[in-house]
Structures are given as structure tokens and as C-alpha cells.
Amino acid sequence: xxxxxxxxxxxxxxxxxxxxxxxxxxxxxxxxxxxxxxxxxxxxxxxxxxxxxxxxxxxxxxxxxxxxxxxxxxxxxxxxxxxxxxxxxxxxxxxxxxxxxxxxxxxxxxxxxxxxxxxxxxxxxxxxxxxxxxxxxxxxxxxxxxxxxxxxxxxxxxxxxxxxxxxxxxxxxxxxxxxxxxx
Numbered sequence: 001x002x003x004x005x006x007x008x009x010x011x012x013x014x015x016x017x018x019x020x021x022x023x024x025x026x027x028x029x030x031x032x033x034x035x036x037x038x039x040x041x042x043x044x045x046x047x048x049x050x051x052x053x054x055x056x057x058x059x060x061x062x063x064x065x066x067x068x069x070x071x072x073x074x075x076x077x078x079x080x081x082x083x084x085x086x087x088x089x090x091x092x093x094x095x096x097x098x099x100x101x102x103x104x105x106x107x108x109x110x111x112x113x114x115x116x117x118x119x120x121x122x123x124x125x126x127x128x129x130x131x132x133x134x135x136x137x138x139x140x141x142x143x144x145x146x147x148x149x150x151x152x153x154x155x156x157x158x159x160x161x162x163x164x165x166x167x168x169x170x171x172x173x174x175x176x177x178x179x180x181x182x183x
Contacts, residue, residue, distance in 0.1 A: 005051075005058035008163040013062050015166060017150065018126050019119075020059050021112055023135035024069040024077055027154045028052045035071035035092075045080045051157030053084055060085035064119065064126075067091065068111035068133065089115050107143030108133060 012020060025032045030049050037044055056065055066089040067074075067081055074092035081088045091111040112131055119126055128148035135141050141151035152162055 002054050002058075004164075005054035008055060008160060009058040009062055011163050011166060012059065012132060015150075016130055017063060017132045018130040019064045019066055019112075019115060019132070020055075021066045021068045021108070021115065021131055021133045021144075021149075022052070022056070023108070023133075023137070023140065023154070024067050024071060026136040027134060028056070028067065028081070033071060033073065035073050037073060037076065041076065041079050044076060045083065048080070048084075049157055051160055055160060055163075056081070056084050056088075060087065064089065064115075064124075066111075066115045068108040068115070068135075069093075089118060091115055106146075107137075107140035108135065109143055109147050112144065112147075112149060 022028050025034070028048055029044070030047050033044075059065055064087070065081075065085045067077060069077060069090070069092050071077060071092050074090045077092070078088070078090040081090065091114050112128065112133065116126055116128070116131075129150075131144070131149040132152065133141060133144040133149055134152045134154050135144075136154045138153050141153045144151040152159065154160075
């Protein structure tokens, strides 16, 4: 684990983040599997972005890590991610079918709400403003912010540099990333 990843995890914790919610395709994983990945767990593990793996490793002892994906291959994803962080919660579309959709709006909100419900069932009560969603899709991040969470649009591991600065906003917001998709 790198010092940079450890420092970023601490910045999240210091900023009041308790849950690091990460998209899978094009965020943790370097490709878009479209929920149709045909390889083995080892094949999928080889496609994880090293900077994201480091952040997950650094964050897992301090924060709840959750994977929020539209993929239905949650068992495969979970098996791969739990090699890095054993207590990771994985939420795909089918995990969210029982959530009252009127309670949340759009994007990954059913996923985040499902994670919050599971943790509450374990006696750990968190609020949306203690969640940071990192996702490659801007609309998912904007919906997270609209619903009271922090959000970071992920275009490359260089975007994680937004976590190098303390949170300056007193309310959930969109964390600025100075990188571009081609970086």
C-alpha cells in the first residue's frame, strides 16, 4: 500500500466520509465489462486499475468500501474485490429490486440506499452525507450529490488527486477533478 493511498483514505475519514462507494466498470476495472465478462476471477483481477486497488486496500480498514454497479455479475465482482477488501459490500441492479424507488432518485441511489440499509441492519447508522461515490458516469455522480452524498467523476486514476485536498465544502458536493478522459 502506498503512502499516497493511505493519505487519501485518511483525507476521506477526516472529511467525514464513512462509506467509499465505487463504480466497477471503467472505475475499479480498466474496461467496461457490460455485465458480460466471460473470463475467470483471475482474468478479471488482472484488469483492476492499480491505483484503485491501492485506494481500496488503504480505505478498507478505516471506511466501509462498497461497489455500486449496474452489472448483474455481482458474485464474480465480489469475489475479486473481496480479495483486496474482505468486508466489501457489492450492490448490482438485482440487489436493488426490493428498494422503494420512491425513496431515492436516479443513478446509483438505489445502490447507495441498499448499502445504508444493510449497514443499519448491522447496527451501523450512516447518512448520505457520509458517502463518497466515485463513478465514471457524471450523471451518477450528480444524482449522488443531489441526494446528499459527495461525488467524484472518475476519468483516470489521476482523478484521485482530488482526494489529496481536505474537503472544503460544509455540505456534500461534487469534488473537482482536474484530469481529462484521455489522461
